[in-house]
Amino acid sequence: MEREHSIIDIVRIDKNIFNINYSYATCQFGDIIIASSDIGICHLHFIDDKAKALSDLKQKFLKAEFHHITDAMQENAIALLQHQQQNHITLHIKGTDFQLKIWRELLKIPIGKLVNYSDIANNINQPQALRAIGSAIGKNPIAYLIPCHRIIPKNAPKNNAVGNYMWGSERKQAIINWEKSL
DNA sequence: GGTGGTTTCGTGT
């Protein structure tokens, strides 16, 4: 049997994280905060305000100690989202079984490809779970690397739209355009 | 062609 090689894989957080490194950066789509445990990237958000971004992060991992450090895992992830390299990345995140299933499904969508919510529903054999899928995608904790920007409503092309996005449809459109131009 | 009600499922409360 052929082993599946993915650039990105997901490990579920199954106990409290004690140490988290975080840093701020600017990428082609805006400012981000990125954080890592000793296992993998645990948080990546587009941000407007650093202080608020940090307090949101701390709120999510109440028992952890935070260190303002840029580590190799973060650098690796930032390089990957700028498509400057193809090293393997581990994401270390919280989620229900259903959410992890959806997020792993999103990781299969190639760069530049757009799919709709029905496609995802059919892929996981739950064609009626459309709204649940929308919610799960919206709760994705790792911006860009889990490519929620590649999911658009079924009639979006006809409406010349890209649908909703946690960090604004304009940014979603910008990311889609950028990937198309690669 | 557009609009509003209905179906449907996972989650947080």
Add this chain to the structure above:
DNA sequence: ACACGAAACCACC
């Protein structure tokens, strides 16, 4: 037990 969504579908206008 109940209400809420990053959806889709259908009937109706």
